[in-house]
Amino acid sequence: MFLQLLINGLIAGSIYALISSGFSIIYTTNKFVHFAHGSTATVAAYFLYWTFSGLGIPIYITFPLTIFVAALFGFLIHLVIYLPLKKRKTSSVILLIASIGIMIFCDNLMQLLFGANVKILSIFPHGRGIEFLGAYITPIQIAILIIVLILFVGLWTFSKYSRLGKIMRAVADNPELAKTTGINSVRIQHWSFVIGSAIAGLAGILIALEHNIEPSMGTHLMIQGFTAAVIGGVTSLPGSIVGAYVLGLVENFGIWWLPSGYKSAIAFVLLLAFLLVRPQGIFGINKGARE
Amino acid sequence: MLSAYLIHIAIIIVIYAILAVSLNVAVGYTGLLNLGHIAFFGIGAYASAILTKNDVPYTLALCASGIMASLFGWLLAKITAKLKGDYLALATLGFGFVVYAVMLNWTKLTRGPLGIPGIQKPNIFGWQITGAGSYLIFASVIALFIVLIIYRIVHSRYGKLLEAVRDDAIGAQALGKNIYHLKVQSMMISAFFAGIAGSLYAHYISYIDPSTFFLSDIIIIFTIVIVGGLASLRGSIIAAIIIIALPELLRFIDIPSSMIGPMRQMIYAVILILILMFRPRGIFGRIDLD
Amino acid sequence: MPKKLGIMIAGLALFLLIGGGCSRTDAPTTNTSGATETPAVKDTSPIKLGWLGPLTGDVSSVGTANREGTELAVKEINDAGGINGRKVEVVYEDGACDSKTASNAGNKLINVEKVTAIVGGLCSGETLANTTVAEENKVVMVAYGSTAPSLTTAGDYIFRVVPSDSYQGKYAANFVYSTLGKKKVAVLYAKTDYTEGIAQVFIDEYKKLGGEVVLTDTFLQTDRDLKTQLTKVKNSEAEALYFPTYTEAAVVGFKQMKELGLSISIIGPEGYADPKIVAAEGTHDTMYTAPVSPENESFNNKFMAATKRTDVPIYTTHAYDATKILLETIKKVGTDKEMIKNELYNVKNYQGVSGEITFDKNGDLATANYEIMVIKNNKSEKYSAQ
CATH class of the missing domain: 3.40.50.2300 (Response regulator)
Incomplete structure (x- = not known):
């Protein structure tokens, strides 16, 4: 049972990581909570459903196309709504509320267009998992784990060694100073939305395959995604993935004892705990969470 | 010629007006971004329902609902005392969700998802309220009292202190004011009235379950506060009328029912975003959100 | 100006609402308040x-x-x-x-x-x-x-x-204990009014019969990851699982049961008759209680012809x-x-297509008859002890 719970925790953690990593990229660079990030994944999933199940386009085209559409979606939100607000020097709190508005609009739009019923994407067959020392894991779940690991390595190298990554960190630290060295902060912020939302698109695809599609799928995961980012440290990209695994494991081992109805509350309790005790998370630097 | 339906909408508007005005005390006047305000609403509702079902007289239950909610307001303020900005907002969101989870799982107290049916209409010192019409009058009287009380609070010197916490906490501290206490008190006041609103709701609809107090409704209250304008009581009341009444017009157009729900939410979202983008002060607000 | 605009909008909203509300109530409606039909004036309103x-x-x-x-x-x-x-x-x-x-x-x-x-x-x-x-x-x-x-x-x-669930839960408990002979059961239910109510009735009756409920656990109707709850079930000594839930979580649950290799008998309430559950993966050999509906070919045909459906949902x-x-x-x-x-x-004894209907003094059905259905290869059929 321990091994199965461990695997369950790792799978859950991987899914949260898909959301938290993209979110973290956007947060570190823009310094406000882009709540609508979950909706990006939802929109991506429905787009995939529409093109694959509706129009019958083969997956080797729809998969990359979906990721592109997700990136575009995030980019447009930033361009049309956040940028004008930022130009007026509004606080991050207003941007948070605006992002909640966007999230509600998008989720309900999906419901309006596709209906509230859960949609199933039958691309890969589901079946009994592969048995491994008494625990079971399915091929899709293994694929998700591997993809997230690759993502982790990729983000870590990107953030530490690549030029864009270093520039993003500079902009995150101090946008004004970065500007004086000739860095175009706005362009970097655009990039953060493009990359972050593309990862959300990937998340949408994988979650659709593993859990099916419904209008609130992305938003439900945002809570855990955000919590994971806080746990790992919102200023650290690889940290957000570590935080996701911590959350996934605590949730799944936690309900060994607690009634499972409390599972969703665990994320919030952890969130509160970290915000109060260690707001910079495990890997982050303290960036003004407190007075 | 008011039809019963209008009375129904009017009661809902009155309740949401109280919720918005009470939230405004915390958000608009003191700068505490409480995304979990709906938890106080729920606590008040459950407290009132459970007490009256156990034969506690209504007037006592009404007071208790405010007091219970206020206690939780104290708790939330204590927990979030050191947080600011979006961290504060998200912590309060988390609080709201944990309260919901408790309502859902603590079945011994709240009956969980089965909810509490058959909540009686109020009986105040022998005067039994029957029917929606008299309930509207009752709720409006309470609302009037609440607005008057809050008006006195925010326009007094104490109110200026709260606004100082919002605008210039460090300055206020320099003058020796205890910021922490002010925040806690503000949250408690805000929660108290939200709890009363909860009791009013429970005794009107006569059936409550945890889903009534789920997080997503906070967006309605928040939209009302922002559209009306921060630190404007009059704004919250007028915005409550607009925000609640407008989507009801959707009912009279012939759209399939499956579309009404999402469309209402989308309308709220659009109103919110438009206000934020083009008139962040809201209709009557005097200050920006920070 | 925007302040005035705000007041104008509020006023307009109220005005439209009153207008809308009044126009509805002005429309001709039927006699609803106590007046009896007078044969002299023929009322032809709907x-x-x-x-x-x-x-x-x-x-x-x-x-x-x-x-x-x-x-x-x-x-x-x-x-x-x-x-x-x-x-x-x-x-x-x-x-x-x-x-x-x-x-x-x-x-x-x-x-x-x-x-x-x-x-x-x-x-x-x-x-x-x-x-x-x-x-x-x-x-x-x-x-x-x-x-x-x-x-x-x-x-x-x-x-x-x-019928009230106080019947159905008891019937299920008796079935699992006496007919299936399972003495240890796990109960996993969604936190909603219907599922929690029936789970409670089941648990009480099952214990009264002498059975042991080795595990009780819950989930939210919106949860889409039941793997850990199911892992706990698998790890307990349960010989059967009573699983009251609405459709969407059920579909997820069955899929994950299959993935985890959970192979004990699954029993559910009448909500399982939802075509979406019957068609879902992993439901083979799942049993559920259903109110006895007399075989009503003529109604079924009539209904399917009128609606172009291929079955008659519960x-x-x-x-x-x-x-x-x-x-x-x-x-x-x-x-x-x-x-x-x-x-x-x-x-009394109204012969309906759903069965015989008699209301008792509470407005409930006076009698309740259930049977067990089983899903085989994504089709429901009557359970037979073989």
Whole structure:
């Protein structure tokens, strides 16, 4: 049972990581909570459903196309709504509320267009998992784990060694100073939305395959995604993935004892705990969470 | 010629007006971004329902609902005392969700998802309220009292202190004011009235379950506060009328029912975003959100 | 200026609402308040019924079919000339299987549409949310799917053509213990009114019979990851799993049971008859309790022909019967609401397509008969001990 719970925790953690990593990229660079990030994944999933199940386009085209559409979606939100607000020097709190508005609009739009019923994407067959020392894991779940690991390595190298990554960190630290060295902060912020939302698109695809599609799928995961980012440290990209695994494991081992109805509350309790005790998370630097 | 339906909408508007005005005390006047305000609403509702079902007289239950909610307001303020900005907002969101989870799982107290049916209409010192019409009058009287009380609070010197916490906490501290206490008190006041609103709701609809107090409704209250304008009581009341009444017009157009729900939410979202983008002060607000 | 604009908008909204509300109430409606039909003046205005059920949300695949059951009943009556020359009209409102939505819908039916009676709701939460407003306005509600025990004492005007779960949970417990011979069971249920109610009845009865409930666990209806709860079940010594849940979580649960290699017997309540569950993966050999519905070829054919469906989802027959009973009662006593209520208590041995219907003094079904169905290869069939 321990091994199965461990695997369950790792799978859950991987899914949260898909959301938290993209979110973290956007947060570190823009310094406000882009709540609508979950909706990006939802929109991506429905787009995939529409093109694959509706129009019958083969997956080797729809998969990359979906990721592109997700990136575009995030980019447009930033361009049309956040940028004008930022130009007026509004606080991050207003941007948070605006992002909640966007999230509600998008989720309900999906419901309006596709209906509230859960949609199933039958691309890969589901079946009994592969048995491994008494625990079971399915091929899709293994694929998700591997993809997230690759993502982790990729983000870590990107953030530490690549030029864009270093520039993003500079902009995150101090946008004004970065500007004086000739860095175009706005362009970097655009990039953060493009990359972050593309990862959300990937998340949408994988979650659709593993859990099916419904209008609130992305938003439900945002809570855990955000919590994971806080746990790992919102200023650290690889940290957000570590935080996701911590959350996934605590949730799944936690309900060994607690009634499972409390599972969703665990994320919030952890969130509160970290915000109060260690707001910079495990890997982050303290960036003004407190007075 | 008011039809019963209008009375129904009017009661809902009155309740949401109280919720918005009470939230405004915390958000608009003191700068505490409480995304979990709906938890106080729920606590008040459950407290009132459970007490009256156990034969506690209504007037006592009404007071208790405010007091219970206020206690939780104290708790939330204590927990979030050191947080600011979006961290504060998200912590309060988390609080709201944990309260919901408790309502859902603590079945011994709240009956969980089965909810509490058959909540009686109020009986105040022998005067039994029957029917929606008299309930509207009752709720409006309470609302009037609440607005008057809050008006006195925010326009007094104490109110200026709260606004100082919002605008210039460090300055206020320099003058020796205890910021922490002010925040806690503000949250408690805000929660108290939200709890009363909860009791009013429970005794009107006569059936409550945890889903009534789920997080997503906070967006309605928040939209009302922002559209009306921060630190404007009059704004919250007028915005409550607009925000609640407008989507009801959707009912009279012939759209399939499956579309009404999402469309209402989308309308709220659009109103919110438009206000934020083009008139962040809201209709009557005097200050920006920070 | 924007301040004035704000006040103007508020005023406009109120004005439109009053206008909208008033225009509805000015429209010709039926006699609903106590006046009896006077034969001298022939009233040919339509008789207005309300219908409440989930047209959206988790159980909508059942709700939309149930609506068609009501539509069929109404069409038959109207095609035969209506009731005393008056056509029957139904206003359909969505309850979304959620108490808040249902409360607004019920309020609209009763206060705006001023319906004579309501067929509905399906989910217990939908019906419970409206009992007070229905009682206050003397509007009869005949629920066609609400099985929560608390409805028994909900009021004089509340009836249902389905048995209370206090029967069904007991029947399931007896089946698992005595017929299947499983002495240790796990119970995993969703936190909703219906599923929690029936799980509780099951647990109490099963323990009374002498069985051991080795594990009780819960999940939210919106949860889509039940793997850890199922892992706990797998790890317990349970010989069978009682799994009351609504559709969407059920589909996820069955898929994950398969992935985890959970192979004990699964038993559920009548909600499993939802076509979506029957068609889901991992449901082979799953058993569920269902109210005994007499084989009704002619109704089924009639229904499938009218709706172009290939099956008759659960509770459709009940919706049809609820509608028919109400309309026949109205035919007998007219549209006086109190008389309708009184007459309904006289319904005895009504041969409906969902079974024989007799209302007891609480408006509940006086008898309840269940049977066990089993899903084999994505089709439901009657369970036989072999």
